[in-house]
Amino acid sequence: MKVQNKVVVVTGGGSGMGRELVLALLAKGASVAAVDINTSALEGTRELAGANRDKLATYTVNITDRGLVEALPGQVLSRFGTVDGIINNAGIIQPFVRLKDLDYAAIDRVMNVNLFGTLYMTKAFLPHLLARPEAHITNVSSMGGFLPVPGQTIYGAAKAAVKLLTEGLNSELQGTNVRVTVVFPGAVRTNIMVNSGLDARQPAKGEAGSFKTLMPDKAARIIIEGIERNRERVMVGNDATLMDAVYRLNPQRAARFIYNQMSALLPK
Incomplete structure (x- = not known):
């Protein structure tokens, strides 16, 4: 789906990759509904939108x-x-x-935001998308949604659920006007630690690995390109691309590699 002259809803639009998605969509001629729990962060996105803020x-x-x-639709x-x-x-x-x-409070919060938030948004907007000549649903999973990361087991479980939710939805919507994309970012340089309510001195997802983190504006461009090409799966970053290939060939080797990269950061 070409995004020009389309109306796109983006969650997490107040910062990081979500903010860059909003700005990139606006630059390509889309209208955007940016959703976030943080009002001041959304105002920051609005300021950065400049002439496109209308x-x-x-x-x-x-x-x-x-x-x-x-109530949002x-x-x-x-x-x-x-x-x-x-998105x-x-x-x-x-x-x-x-x-x-x-x-359990942390477990519930991670599952509710990552899985149920995605589910609620999809269910709420799907009837309206089905009424359009063409439409698109994009769900952001994670490299951690197909590859086990020590210290992020519940996060990974939630993102794995998002992966299969999206793939199942894609199968259900075959023959309709709605296309579906699942996105697997690797390490992207965002403020996810602070937004997750964590101590920023804790290691971020992927921080200890040998891969460089990707800038969020580049990640946003990759995602939008995937949407416009109606890709069913989009890998974001060299780390996600490589580990997807390794995990398909040898899951045990891939898991050991990530364990060796990340386990030293876990509290003893």
């Missing part, structure tokens, strides 16, 4: 609140008249600890 609407929404999410339709695509980008990581040391 095509931007912002909504402060906690995507784990199903009632608020179900009506608000977007009231502002833009239609909606052609959603479920919002996500948080867990504290960098083993499962035995992770409390």
Whole structure:
């Protein structure tokens, strides 16, 4: 789906990769509904939109609140008249600890934001997308959604669920006007630590690896290119691309590699 003159909803639009997705979509001629839990972060995105801000609407929404999410399509339709695509980008990581040391409050929060937030958004907007001549759903999983990362087991489980949710949805929507993309970012340089409510001195996802982190604006361009080419799977970053190939060939070797990269960062 070409994004020019389309209306696209982006969650997590207040910072990081979500903000860059918003700005890139606006630059390509799309209208954007940016959704985030942080009002001031959304205002920052609006300021950066510059001359394109007339095509931007912002909504402060906690995507784990199903009632608020179900009200969102009506608000977007009231502002833009239609909606052609959603990008479920919002996500948080867990504290960098083993499962035995992770409390249930953190587990619930990670699952609710990453999985149920994506599910609620998809369910709420799908009927409206099906009514369009063409439409697109993009869900952001993670390299950690197909590859085990010590210290991010629950995060990985949530993102693996997003992966299969998206792939199942893609199968269900065969023969319709709605195309579906699942995105697997590797290490992207964002402020996900702070947004996840964690100590910024903790190791970020992928920080200890031998791969360089990708700048969020480049990640956003890769994702939008994938949408415009109607790709079903999009790898973001050399690390995601390489580890996807290695994991397909030898899952045990790939898991050992990530363990050796990351295990030293876990609390003893």
